[in-house]
Amino acid sequence: MHTIIRQFAVSAAFALCAPYASAGVLNFDDIVGPNGFAAVPANYGGLDWSHSGLSVFTGEQAPFTPHSGQGRVTTDWIDGGPIVSTIHFLAPTVFNGAWFSGYSDSSVRFDLYAAGQLVANSDWHQLSNTPAFLDAGWDRAIDAVVVSTEFQASYVMDDLTFEDVAQVPEPGTLALFLAGLGLAGASRRRWFRIQKT
Template structure:
C-alpha cells in the first residue's frame, strides 16, 4: 500500500512536470511553414527570413501565374534561377531543427533531392522527386537534427519550391535545468515531510512518557 506522503509527492511531481513536458513538445507540434507569401515584392529571399539563413544562396521568390511553376499555396514560390546550382542552393538554420520537407513543381523530367547536414556532416539524403506542373511533396524521411540543406537537381533552373516545413528545437540545457530544479524541489519537500514525521513521533513519545 502506498503511503499518503508518497502519493502526494507523486502528484506534486506529475503536476510540476506537465507544463515542462508541454513546453518541450510544443516546438514539434508547431512547425514553421515557409510560404514566401508575406514577401510583397519579387526578389532574392532575404538573408534572414522565416528563421532560416538564405545568405549563401541564390533563391529568388516571385508571384503571379507561370506554368509549370505552380505554387503549392498562395501566390509565391522560390526558384534557384538560371545561374543556380547545388553550390548556391544551401539554406542554413539559425538553430538546430527537424526538417519535414517541402513542395516542388517544375518541367516534366526535372528531378530534385535534398541533402541534410548537421555540424558539417551529411546525416541524410532524400530520394529524387520527379516533377510536373502539379506540386508534389518531398519528405525528408529523417527525424534527427539538421542545420543546413543543400538541393540537387538534374536541372536546377527549372523547378520551384514552396511551403518548406521545419521545427526549431529548443536548447537541451533549458530542459535539463528545469528538470534539475524540479528534482531539488522534490528532495526538499521529502526532507521536510520526513522531519515533520520525526517531530510528530517525538512529541507523541514525550506525551506517553509523561
C-alpha cells in the same frame, strides 16, 4: 473519481507537450518584388538564405504551380545560375521537407548536413506541374539543407516545413514525464483506496 484523475493526466500531458508539436512553415507569400521576382532576405524566417541563390517568384507560369498562395522560391533564371542551393538553419533544426512543382524532365532532392557532415539524402523527386511534397526522410537535427536539381530554374519550392530542436523533446525526457504522471496517478489511486477503508 478515477475518471477525473485520468482526464486530468491526459489534459496535462497534452498541455505540456503542446509546445513541442509546433512546426514552422515558410510560404514566401509575404515577399513581393517588381515583375514577380524578389531576393529572399538573408535571414528570412529565421534561416540563412545568403548562400542559397534562390529568389521568390510570385507570377503565374506553368509548370511552376504554387502549393499555397502565390509565393514560392526558385533558382536564378540567368544563364549559369545554380543547380545546387544551400539553406542554413541558425540553430539545430529538424527539417521535414517542402512542396515542389516544375518541369517534368527534371527532379530534385535534399542533402542534409549537421556540423558540416552529410547525414542523409532524400529520394530524388520527379517534378510535374502539380505540387507534391518531398519528405526529407530524416528526423534528427541538422544545420543545413542543400536542394539539388539537374537543370537551372527547373523547379519552384513552396511551404518549407521545419521544427526547432528546442521544441522537440528528447525521447528520455518525454518517457520520464509520462512515467512521473503514471506514478502520480497510482499514488493518488492508492491514497483514495486507503481513505475508503
